[in-house]
Amino acid sequence: TAPAGAAPAAAASGGGVSRERLTLKDLRIKNAVRLQGTRGEISIPFGVRKNQVVTDASITLQLAWSPAMLGDLSQLVVLVNGEVVQTVPLRPQDSGGQVLTLPINPALFLPGDNQLNLRLIGHYARDCEDPFNSVLWANVSNTRSWLDLTTQALPNVPDLSHLPGPFFDRALNTTLKMPFVFAGQPHKGELEASAAMAGWLGSMASYRGFSFQPLFGQMPMGNAIAFLKSGQSLPGLNMTVSGPSAAVVRNPRDSYGTVLVIMGRDDGELRLAAAAVSSGRGVFGGARMNFDGARVPSYPRYGAPRWITTDHAVKLGEIMEPYALQGMGLPPGPLTARFRVAPDLFFWPRQGGTLNLIYRYPLAKWMDRKASRLDISINSQFLKTLPLAGSWWSDWFGSKGANSFDGSASLTLPRYNLFGQNDLVFDYNLILADKQKCTGTLPDNVRVAVDPASTIDLSHAYHALEMPDLATFAGAGYPFTIRPDLGETTVLMSRNPTPASVQAFLNLMGRFGDSTGIAPTGVTVADGVDPDRLSSQDILVIGSSAIAGAGQVFANAPLHWDGHGLKVAEKSPLQYVSALFSDRGLTNEADVEPMIHAARGFAGIVSFQSPYASDRTVVALVADDAADLPPLVDGMADSKINAQIQGDLSVATGDGMSSFAIGSTYWVGSLPIWMKVAFWFSQRPLLMAFGTLILALGLTGPAYAYFRRQARLRLGAKDE
Missing domain, CATH: 2.60.120.260 (Galactose-binding domain-like)
Structure with a gap:
């Protein structure tokens, strides 16, 4: 195959x-x-x-x-x-x-x-x-x-104008598997360039899945993407590197395969060439192109094209094709609107976003209007049932034959049911009015629709989230995808990463591109720690468990490396006290230790506050055996496993993930001060009641003293 x-x-x-x-x-x-x-x-x-x-x-x-x-x-x-x-x-x-x-x-x-x-x-x-x-x-x-x-x-003439073909074909719906070829051990420049290409392919193949296997110094059969710098070579490829450029050539091992070669004399040029191709800058044509002077676009925070904006209401027709909102036949089948949002939407004290719905359905004698209905759900959670009964004026003044009616409704999209990726389902249940034997015929050409002018309104939301929360990382790559080009992300890897570590890195970059719709052209890869630079960066760590002992990055981590293996960090007395007033308690170390020291070795994801900035986050994918890293990333594509990734520690258990909340929490994002205080108290009802009592005593005490003094003065004057 x-x-x-x-x-x-x-x-x-x-x-x-x-x-x-x-x-x-x-x-x-x-x-x-x-x-x-x-x-x-x-x-x-x-x-x-x-x-x-x-x-x-x-x-x-x-x-x-x-x-x-x-x-x-x-x-x-x-x-x-x-x-x-x-x-x-x-x-x-x-x-x-x-x-x-x-x-x-x-x-x-x-x-x-x-x-x-x-x-x-x-x-x-x-x-x-x-x-x-x-x-x-x-x-x-x-x-x-x-x-x-x-x-x-068929014979294929290599030409850049065919991009993204033949490396990606929109007609296929099987998993995209693309080899990434490096001349030797990849380092900073090659990894940053390959991240852009992986995110580019991942953004296009989101509907079918993808996997990127790295190869060092060897060519595969079929199609492939290769990376070359000055002084490097690959078997069968005689390429002269003369600047930031890209070329398509026949695979020297397979005359029916094509290789896309990304080239640069140094790391900067290699990264520029990959960014130019993945962002589609310029008109492509010919077998080779140079990208000197190409300008790669940058994106603001929360600027991902696939995320619904919070600036204004968005029409359903803007996020999907209008024909996908129409159904035909009996039953017409559920209509699904898929959309993505930033996972840190904060609506409190509101319940969530708003769906302003306009829906269309038939009115005819064959339909039982009292029993027929429209059921609406989001992410498999029921929201509301809407009637399909028309209105009094349609009964009196409407056509006596077949007719249609437009209904409207406003629904709340609950915050607890909004994730990075969402499925909003409209299920029309049209009931036949007369089911007596041998009477009537099955109606044909029945049509229903959701009006593309229906809107999703998230304009009342702020961006704020209590961290760490690995569910948002697994679902939408948060917090790294806040900048869709990953311009505020640094990836820490070993100086000579294994092929398995590189594969996990590439597949993860593909997931980020899938989430945002943008290639991660701004990501930084490093093998050392620069505290000054990391103070403005979210940090992603990929590697073996021993990397948890490097530098001060894991100073706030719930896990640490003691030279022999991973250990659960001991909690401070302050953490225990703060857990009493938190809606998310701390997990006991005794519950986690058996998972860490499993017989087959540790593989998991851990998240914690960055030691270099209070509003930055570290997410680490670590495993005792680096070969377990790619399955860790691939598991996030499985809806069942993805739902199991939560808290600040998720451990692979063979049949899924087990998650824990070990460390303390912190907030990222931006909220008004009054809202921060009000929300903090709203999550702690006992403390709020105690505070109310203190406030009452504080107000009544001075009042009592004042009136007592007035009484003494009045009684003293009467005695005289």
Whole structure:
């Protein structure tokens, strides 16, 4: 199987021929396919590289179906790009499970975007039936069903105008795997340049996943990205470095592969060339370009293009294609609006942001208007149900036939349900009004929509967060992505990082690019500590556990290196006292020590306050074995593991992560003084009650003394 994102390996099959097996799970179908109703159907997009032609193909399906369906009337139709591949009869005697392998005419495949459809035509009665009866179903496995494709690569003329192709093809939805080639041991300049390229590819491949494997001094098969400075060389590449430049050449090991070479005479020029390519500065063309004088854009704090601004309300049509907010058929399927926000939004005393929704639905005799509804949820958490009943004036003055109605509502998007990446789901539940036997027909061409003019308003939010909070790092790369180009980030690594450490670094840069939509062209890589410079930087540490003993970086860390291994730092009495007044208590060392000294070695993420600035953060990815670092980063792409990363320490346990809150907390961001004080007291009700009592005593004491004095004076005058 050729790596997704790389050209087929000619040596493996010969003459540019590649054989690839893609399961439905590889095609982003996360769960088994369940087709329901008389016309259940799923459409699965997939891609064929534009420089390839399919010469042979087949599809294997592992399926089962309801034994109650009539075998002579029920069938599964397999289509590719709208053309029928085969119709499979669904007989009751085979319903327990069947494996089918169907050949596909290669002429049906197109370069670029393609569509695979599985359509269920099911019947359980010969006269009339309920189209939504529960006996009408068929299941198709997503892990044991696959496409087998044999492709022939076409000659490719290297040209920079084709970027980002062939290194990234938008039509593909399999994981992007791209080798990064270094002439030797990479250091500061090569790592900073490769960070920009990894973030560039990660920002484009966010929907399909990605992995970047570093190679030192050797060329792979297929496509690759290479980095060269003056005096360096790679096998088969005869390149003269004459300044900040980029070139595309044929892979010397694979005539059907292409290598993008980033070049510079020194670290600065190498970084400039990578930044120019990854930020798209200039018009690209030809096999080689020079970037002398290129100006790389910089971005303000919270300027990530993929983050919804807090300056004004944002229309849904501005963050996604309007056609994605329309549904058709029964059921019309949930409509999903995906958006990203800065993870440090602070709304208190408000509950969260506001969704000003305009939604459209049909009004017709076939629909039960009292039972039909629109359910809205965010990140799998239910928000509200809205009615689909029209209004009194539409009943009296509207059309007597089919009609449509626009409803509107204002909903709160709770702060506790807003993360770096969010899914806002609109699920229309349209109920048939008359389900009596043999009456009516299934309505066709039913359409619903969410108006693109609907807005998400976060303009009342401040930017502030109690740290450390690894959930924001795992979800959105916070706090490093506050500057989308990572202009306020320093990455500390060993002087000679291992390939595994470099891979973890590259994959992490890809995640940052995915979060912001911007290549991290401003990141700084260092192998030593400069306290003056680090006072204005957030620090990311990647390496073996021994790096935790280097310098003063880990002075505030909940873990430290004692020369033999990692130990949990002892808490000071002040930390215990402050924990009593905090809404996040401290974890006992006895609960953490067994996780640190696991039999297979430690691998985890730790976060703490920077020793060089009170408003800066350190996040460290450390492992006893550097080979455990890439899985640590890759695990963040798994929604289940990502949700387990919290607090200030997350430890890999084999089947996920275990998280703890060990150290003290601190605030980053900007809030008015009065709000800081009010929020601090609001999180500590006992202390607030005690403070109220003290305030009451403070006010009533002087008043009591004053009136007592007045009474004495009055009584004294009466005696006289």
